[in-house]
Amino acid sequence: MNQPTEHLEGAPLIKPSSTDHPLYDSVVEACRSVYDPEIPVNIYDLGLIYTIDITDQNEVAIIMTLTAPGCPVAGEMPGWIAEAIEPMAGVKQVSVDISWEPPWGMEMMSDEARLELGFM
Template identity: 75%
Template sequence: MSQTEQLEGTPLIQPSSTDHALHVDVVEACRSVYDPEIPVNIFDLGLVYTILIDDENAVKVIMTLTAPGCPVAGEMPGWVADAVSSVPGVKQVDVDLVWEPPWGMDMMSDEARLELGFM
């Protein structure tokens, strides 16, 4: 099996560190970032796949964009890093932009669907 093949039963998106004390604050920081073309924050749009927070309070955000040709592809990770860096207690932020799995409208929260008129 090649490294690019997915093992059956392995999640496509790595689980977040939801039990870490900073998780809620990091999520709220992600919610302060908006795609300039869509009036919904990136977290509720489903663009943030994973938030990992280690014992040293270093944060890794794994995210995507609505499309590889997104005009803010070069800027969005910096916006997220700046927002998360402002959370008290966060020591370091690393934002990885990924394209697998591709984003789909089914990844949006119910709030985002409602805001955009899909519900």
Template identity: 75%
Template sequence: MTAESNPVEGTPLIKPSSTDHPLYDNVVEACRTVYDPEIPVNIYDLGLIYTIEISPENEVRIIMTLTAPGCPVAGEMPGWLADAVEPLDGIKQVDVELVWDPPWGMDMMSDEARLELGFM
């Protein structure tokens, strides 16, 4: 059994983002332009973006999920996200990985998203 399939207690379930990278805020803003067609809130504020990792060479790796595995746009959403981020100045390439673990929950939404959807 590898360490990956049996995480050490205390290891975060979601890999940390490169929040100190100079392009991080621009990447977040680009993520906020992508919407789930069934929900009037962008995917970033919905909590669907787990990790934004930016290498020193400005290669972006985004780990995301969807609200449910049966989401009708499951095959398209990663491409929409890559298309939103890739044109940013300075970005070399974008890789979007779709994961189901940990599963998305309503507690991952931002306060703005909860307010928009009437949950606050």
């Protein structure tokens, strides 16, 4: 049974990404360089990156989740992502926040990740 979630009617649970920003594709590639140590797939294709928000001043704000609240690298992964993005040309600053809403599920993985892990 689905639990009701508290959010504005019609508002997306996941904030949209700045897909039209010139740095967006490079930030995605930087995220793809970070791997969950327990799963041989990068965090972007695992569906752990919920939002990549880039301001006009090139400040990058990442909203991500983890596969489980007890993830052994929960405290380290945001730093790994920031370290992957900060050196990029044009990036002013990076912040990474963890969100548990919506909870991560296997349906958030890309087809490539599912194939890699033998789910397809």
